[in-house]
Amino acid sequence: MAGSNPNAKPMNLTLNVWRQAGRHTSGKIVEYQVKDISPDMSFLEMLDVLNEDLLRKGDDPVAFDHDCREGICGSCDLFINGRSHGPEKGTTTCQLHMRKFSDGDTITIEPWRANAFPVNKDLSVDRSAFDRIIQAGGYVSVNTGGAPDGNEIPIPKEISDRAFEAATCIGCGACVAACKNASAMLFVSAKVSQLALLPQGHVERKTRVENMVAQMDKEGFGACTNIGSCAAECPVGISLENIAILNREFLAAKATSNNLA
Template sequence: MAGSNPNAKPMDLTLKVWRQKNRETAGQLVTYPMKGISPDMSFLEMLDVLNDDLSVRGEEPIAFDHDCREGICGMCSLFINGRAHGPERGTTTCQLHMRHFNDGDTITIEPWRAAAFPVHKDLVVDRSAFDRIQQAGGYISVNTGGVPDANEIPIPKIIADKAFDAATCIGCGACVAACKNASAILFVSAKVSQMSMLPQGKTERKTRVENMVAQMDIEGFGSCTNTGACAAECPVGISLENINMMRREFISAKATSENLA
């Protein structure tokens, strides 16, 4: 393989994987011994190898979410050895490589655990709760007319940078998975502050934060205890600052909004 490390020795591993037939049935951890895993593989490639084996043996392959496999889509998940997206900081599971594990390791792989993220099958969870929070206000509905000239609307660089940092959230749900209360506040705050900082988003800032926070509660996520676990596990480094910004938005919206509902 081009670019592979010739000194990397293949590893033998023991996997403990959560298997669950569907939403209704109870699941359990199933042990799979694996031999000759290359340290150059990504974690998902390692699972592909296992699934290949399972197919050949006539067993049901393990269902897991994945899409771009380059760390930008937010589709992959997996709670690996007690950590969201595995032991490395600032990385998605698809960008986690087997060289971060050792020969002989036992690796536990579980789905995100949250009432708001029910398990569909095996390691696949339903994250549509995030979509519904977005639909509650994570957009701009004002008619902005034709395309304005570049730089016609002045936005200070520091604000533009902060909004862009918040916008890097890929909605993977690691924050919920890592939080002891399964709180979605880091995700929601990234979506709220990303828009409320920019001129186009400011017109709807009050209703946005009110509706998105209300939807977050309806979906059954827990509350925030400020442990900071979410930001520590976030693969794209969304900052806790966003949560505090959303709280200011929320308090000022509740104090001044015309929306009495």
């Protein structure tokens, strides 16, 4: 195989996997053995091997979320050995490779735990609460018509860079999963500060933060206590500074918006 390490020894691992048949049933940890895992495999490929074994035996395969497997879509969402997306910093589960583990390791794999993220099945969780927060205000309304020229609105490089940093949030929910309070504030703050920094976002600036925070609270996410687990576990490195921006935006909007409700 091109790019593979010829010296890499295959590994045998013990997996403790959360199994749960459906949203309203109770689940439990089930132990599995996987053999001959290449260190070049991604974590999800290792789970594919497990599922092939299970299918061969006629067992139900383990359900888990994944899509692009390139670290950009935000679909994969495993809590591995007590950490969002596993032990490696700045990495999604799909980009976590088995070379980070050793032969004979026991790996515990659980779904994101939050009241607002109910478990669909096994390791797959329903993160549509994030979609509803985005629908509440995480957008810019633009009239249809000819596409505006790319540089029609001048934006300083520093501002566009900071907005871009916030925009890199892939909405995976690792922040919620890592947070002691299952707070979604790092996610919400990334979206709010991205749009608050840019002139296109100024039109809906106040209603956006008011509505997104209201939706976040309605979904049952916790409140931030500035622990910092979220930023430490974020695969794209969204910083806590965004939460300070969210708090400022929220306070300013509440104090000055025309919304009396």
